[in-house]
Amino acid sequence: MNFSFNREVEEKRLKDIFGFSKFYDTQWDVISKVMSNKRILLIEKTGFGKSLCYQYPATCLPGLTIVISPLIALMRDQKKFLDKYIIPAATINSGQTPEENKEIIDKATRGEIKILYIAPERQGNTTWLENILNFNISFVVIDEAHCISTWGHDFRPYYRRIINLIDRFPANFPVLATTATATKRVQKDIEEQIGSSFSTIRGNLLRNNLYLNVLKVESEEEKFLWLAENISKLDGSGIIYTGTRANSELFSRWLNFHGVNTAFYNATLESEERIEIENGFMDNKFKCVVSTNALGMGIDKPDIRFIIHTQITQSPVHYYQEIGRAGRDGKPAKIILLYNPSKDSDLPLSFIESAKPDTNKYYKVIEALREERHTFTTLIKKVDLKQTVFRVIIADLIDMGIVVETIENKSKKYEIKFNAPGLNFDMHLKLKEAKLLEFGEMLFYANTQSCRMNFLCNYLGDNSADDCLICDNDLKIFEKVPANDSLAEKLSYFKENYFPEIIVESSGSNIVNGVAADFYGFSNTGQIIHKAKYENHAEFPETILFRLIAAFDSKFDVNEIDIVTVIPPTISGDIVANLAKQFSEKLGLKFSRDLVKTRVTQPQKVFQTNYNKNENIKNAFEFLNPGQILGKTVLLIDDVFDSGVTIKEAGRVLTRCGAAKIIPLTIAKTVTGVD
């Protein structure tokens, strides 16, 4: 081992390797403890320099340092950083091929790597497991350690299991856990979980370059108005966080309508598209990205100059984490929460309410597993639950010691543990209470009249912070919604003429992104569709036809369409087909009902998981007389766009039949979905 415990000596080495002339006191404290085989939980704000606290020891220790990190993007950034200093580092992750990963494992085995970044999920991988026994491991680091705690807001099931892993390490083996956001509660949880072998080092969390502001509004419209009026006046580029996916689209388009260059970002986008937006954002191609919380930790842009929330977050921790991405370069950044007291609690509360699935869904999973072992896919199909719900349940069942995840020939199988305890939901109740309390604290943040940064630091367990002197309360300067009638008029014009996008483009299909006449829950379109379809099998009212035509016109030109066709109904009824026919007649387009089902399918909405939706519809279409569409542009009409599975499948069939371009057009697009 190559470490003297003499700060001057080590700072010379630091200078040689990293080019920094001094350790910060906290860094030195952590590093010398690590080098004495201690276990440390380090809580320091973003940008402090936590990474050096393990990177430096890694260069002193004889063996391998393993860093468990939650995000591939973070791992890659760190690797890039270490490459600069010629410190052999590598990442093993699911974005690389098994061969690439194996090669890195072999290198690590030969001692050619000093720092190895892995995701916690790697612990379930056979190749990893078979090879790790040949490693020479000196030190383990848990990055973003708040993910360990159930109370942390980024709870990742595999992270939780790291606690047990750490407990299984021999005594006198150094472990460093780092995080920027740990409330006292999370700290306590981590300390309890990891055991008394850990000691905590907590720095101050005050970010003195963040200008915190809260702007109370009286309606959703006022948020639109404020943004339109002010966004261009803000320095640099930034992020607008919205509560729902639909809103990310809507706000983004509204700003575009005002000539502000924005992109929207949420979990429904294909990964290529996401990467494109992320890169565009990094390169300052947009004034801002309007996003759900899907745009997150992976973004390592140092010069984010503003972060605006159009929806109050669930807790101050979420908020601190999200605004913490601004101003990492230390220069001023403006932070604004647009808050409508009469309305904005609905979303967080419903989220807290539905954070845990119904108990009967847990029983459903257990029942299925009592019958046989299942892979992820066979189980999710069997129980037919939404993937998000299913993941929560499986993670909880594993956490409760009821289900175990076994590895069988590279694939995972779930099974019930022998002698498993019964289901116990006490924890869920506690968690819910805690979340309600946290939300209460967030409301307090919005309403407080004293220093907002001070409140956040206090809440996060840093009681040392002074007032920041730069928040709205300290400066006594408050943002206002502009009184601007012409702007308000513009907004209602925009809303009337706003048609949500249908994003379905993907390689291997000639389908392009299309458009919907409305969001399902925004106006009464949803009710009209429901009534027409399920209650009286009437025709759609003419308003729907007009709106559909308007939607079409907003993005496409009638001259580019060669033929119109319609998704055949599941059960019976011609109302959608009739609408499509009327549509074609009005626009003078050729209409065909040759897109037919080859077999009976179930209504897609009876299925929860896309696996079953896919299976339900897979190869269920054919297009009669394909000569009609060979090389042509087809307008494909359906009623509601939800998961997109049906339209994408029809798109594939039409592509196979020779269609050159397929444009989807639907009456409505569902708005469900917060990320």
Next chain:
Amino acid sequence: MKELNRDTYLIALSHIQDVSTKTVNGILKEFGSEAGAYANFFELTADEMLSKHNIPIEEAVKIAEFKSQLPNFAFLNDNLVNQGFTMVAASDSNYPANLINNLGYDRTPSILYLKGDIEIFKEQCIAIVGSRDANEDDLNYTALLSKKATQEFKVVVSGFAKGVDKKALDSALELNGKSILVLPQGILTFKSGINEYYKKILSGDVLILSTFYPTAPWLVKLAMARNAYIYGLAGEIYIPKTNDSGGTWAGATSGIKKGRKVYVRYLDGKLPANLKLIELGAIPLDEEGDEIKGFVRGGKVNPKKKKNIKPPYEEGNLFEN
């Protein structure tokens, strides 16, 4: 405080090359489940291991050298637990008493890797083992023995080889009996088997057991070694059919030498290797799976069978000269 790392030390110790089971079990006996004691132990130099804990110096050197690999075993330990396996050490109170009694504490496996209900160890266990190339008649007889044991609430221990072993297992389970499956490989490589017996594991009727390094593949060597543990786990040993070499034979003859009760199908002396075993001291069984009382060397089954016979000999010592 949770002491999850005890098993990390345990797994590591059990698989250090050239360190004997006797030494490891001695360490286990001394430290039991106290993780801190192992931690301190691993801090010692080889000389200190010798002077403080009487570890032979060559072995102490190996153990001291192994220290740097301990963290690796934390990963293995964690993975085993995550996959629902449990570990029991020779010094633990729930370790099967039969194994220690039959093999001796110094030779009993230091660690057992298990999946299923370990309470099964507390029940009366018999082993049914035998030839892999059994014919239908052999298998029918195996089924008979297994079912008989099951009806007497005995647990059938077998080796999951094809032929007799597999039949013994399946017959016991057919009657909702219990069975211990002793693997000729590491427990992590036994994939298909866990699938097949999953529901029986869940209901507490099947316990999977391996004594080998968790990722060890199936090996003849391990299959041979494994037989000793099958015999060791059982109170009595039943052999429907053996060849006069191989694992069953080796295990049976050594069992007889140790004075274990080894029961063998007689079938009028038509099974030559079985007969040889009987001549070496195994107890002959009739076609109903009962002991043939009053059996005399080279003789025939007494037509009146057991009821009227008063054995002129001590059980199990029939052929002792």
